[in-house]
Amino acid sequence: MLRGHLTAAMAFAAMLAASSARAEEPITLRAMGSFHVGGRLVELTGKPVKEMALTPGGVPARFDPNGTYQVEQMYVQYFLPAREVGTVPILFWHGGGMTGVNFETTPDGREGWLNMFVRKGWGVYVSDAVERGRASWAQYPDIFKGEPLFLTTSNPFTRFRIGDGPDSYDPDPARRRLLPGSQFPNDGYENFVKQIVPRWTTTDDATLAAYLAEIDRVCPCVILFHSQAGQFGFKAAQARPGKVKALVAVEPAGVGDPAKVDALKGIPTLMIYGDFIAEDARWPKIRASGVAFAEAIRGAGGHVDVVDLPAIGIKGNSHMMMMDRNNAEVAGVIEAWLAKNGLTRAP
């Protein structure tokens, strides 16, 4: 189901674009670095003081757990190419239980979207949202409410539309039942699982607040967001419409505030979905929610392209399309869309 001005010719252009910057060429950066942003201070009181050695045989140190804690900040790492092609940088926001690692080297060792976009001349900001990765997490239940959720190795295999049915996972890659034509790098699945981090379901407000702090520091920008970050990407754009020049929603699992779609009418938006959605237990409903939100934005006078990759001839994509074997081709679709929307200049 292809909407807006995206055409098969554009998909072909995307494929060509995807192959034009080669992994063998050096990457030249005018800057790279990282920072933490956002967060707040929380005071804890009434807890016993401990004396403990942190290293076996080490010198004991005194730890008074009462006091002020820095919590709910996020981590951002940036790579700015020497020759910038994007008119603004692009922010990559990962999904739930994930970190920015999603966008780096793929689990089977190929380049990820970070390298691909930087090679094309995009300044890229990859982040770890509140509660995970290098953003750190806060003690619960004192500060974070509720317990974190841990995923078994097999859990994402069907939920992310890699395996064909609930019992399709097997520890032996050769014995897994993949969806037909799956582009997920099955041999790298164990490495993918190593990327997964614990997830709370109670930190959404803090996560959005930190993302707004990132926007205030870095933007104007494009925001590319995945899965759980659907709600954060749309809500952040609703809160900072003047700073967000385009949105790329990669299989958003949540959407923005329906009462504020008006704020999004000036922000060109791409929604992109992979394969195997119709047959899935949950994804038809998740996609329908995204498409309904797109319709609401259009109703307010906005512009949203909803791209189902199979409809433009790109088949087999899982929920983790940034690491699928054809990730360069999918990146090419996004890059072509950004160019079409005036977000690139001549290199």
Next chain:
Amino acid sequence: MLRGHLTAAMAFAAMLAASSARAEEPITLRAMGSFHVGGRLVELTGKPVKEMALTPGGVPARFDPNGTYQVEQMYVQYFLPAREVGTVPILFWHGGGMTGVNFETTPDGREGWLNMFVRKGWGVYVSDAVERGRASWAQYPDIFKGEPLFLTTSNPFTRFRIGDGPDSYDPDPARRRLLPGSQFPNDGYENFVKQIVPRWTTTDDATLAAYLAEIDRVCPCVILFHSQAGQFGFKAAQARPGKVKALVAVEPAGVGDPAKVDALKGIPTLMIYGDFIAEDARWPKIRASGVAFAEAIRGAGGHVDVVDLPAIGIKGNSHMMMMDRNNAEVAGVIEAWLAKNGLTRAP
């Protein structure tokens, strides 16, 4: 206290070297990327199944906590310069409650040792050890034993030899009592605190195992390790002596196995200490333990240079010397030592 062949002239050469690669020049990489390595699978049984929506208003999914978990892996990010000067790459191992972020941009926004070493032509592997950052962590007490330790914002201020005495910290940077001549970027202290992650005291074996997996994948190499990683750096080199070409122990808080110093005799080693040690409550004992280990290595026929920065005219360094204001000068000392030990080639 200057030992071995390090001289004041060498410190001067280091200072010159530190200023020769400028932050304004582009960084050209032949490759950059990341991977996870190591870890093991753990089976959990007998826990209740949950049905939960992960996103507000989202479609509920089934979470069966019984099953197999991937735990105790570590995260590694690498930057390989187009023109390599190091004969082998260098691995940066952070200290306790820290992540690889320590070596990136400093808390006050200057370049860290990662950029500095890459600019000088070193391939650099920056990692997050088991339990922290992008390495993820495992549920406790089921898998990790014991609870994690969280640091208050003020805790590291004196423990890392930044503040002058136990009550020297104040939320207002202007009202903090710094050690005289401190090189720590006081105005960036809040940003430094945002880098800190929870710390277990029960994961040392798993941490070492993952570091060995990193060595087996990446080395031959130099390993530069800080603080808590003192024990990991020396023990890893004792376990893989043929793969480790040099060790740089930055204020090691622990050491290797005294019964296996023989394994270290062929590995040139630099131990480097900052300022304010004699007056500190804990650091004289920590330093003495490092120096005694150095003597034991020498007794086995090995070569260790112990450098106290103040003794070569570099004053004011905290425990976090990689982010102190004179971090380029300290990097220069290390780079000059590596060159002197034959680990560089003409660029």
